[in-house]
Amino acid sequence: MIEVAAAIAGATKAYAGVKAFIEAGKSIEETFTVVARWQGHCSDALFHSQRQKKRTNPLKKLVFSQSVEAEAASLFAHRKRLENQRKELISMLNMAYGKEGVEEYRRCMKEVTEQRRQEVYAQQEAKDAFIKSFWIGVLVLIAGGIIAFIVSAVASRSV
Secondary structure (H helix, E strand, O other), X not given: OOOHHHHHHHHHHHHHHXXXXXXXXXXXXXXXXXXXXXXXXXXXXXXXXXXXXXXXXXXXXXHOOOOHHHHHHHHHHHHXXXXXXXXXXXXXXXXXXXHHHHHHHHHHHHHHHHHHHHHHHHHHHHHHHHHHHHHHHHHHHHHHHHHHHHHHHHHHHHO
């Protein structure tokens, strides 16, 4: 599972690559290969940051707790960083490749986002559901064992 920080780092690295490709006048295919990589990292970062808000691990909350303000500031900073990179990319693509390049970028963005949603994120959510089901099963078995032990202890004292 990709962490938010790793996805942000990957997006920043890919962004630098796109900038270098555009400045060097590389072909649109080479440039958009790197743009697609950047978009994938952005998509991962946004997905995981939203997902972290939804699911909170009680143990992690107690042991590794971060103040709400610090967490919100970090999330805000990540989003703004990606938003600024996106604006600069659109501007650079417009200057280097014109409106057609920007339209191709937007199509690429939609394709990558949809592909990630269907493949990667669905797999991750299925994996998480399996893990949760496993632990629920383990807890049910433990509870059943405890109840059986109590019932047998009470039954043996009654006799």
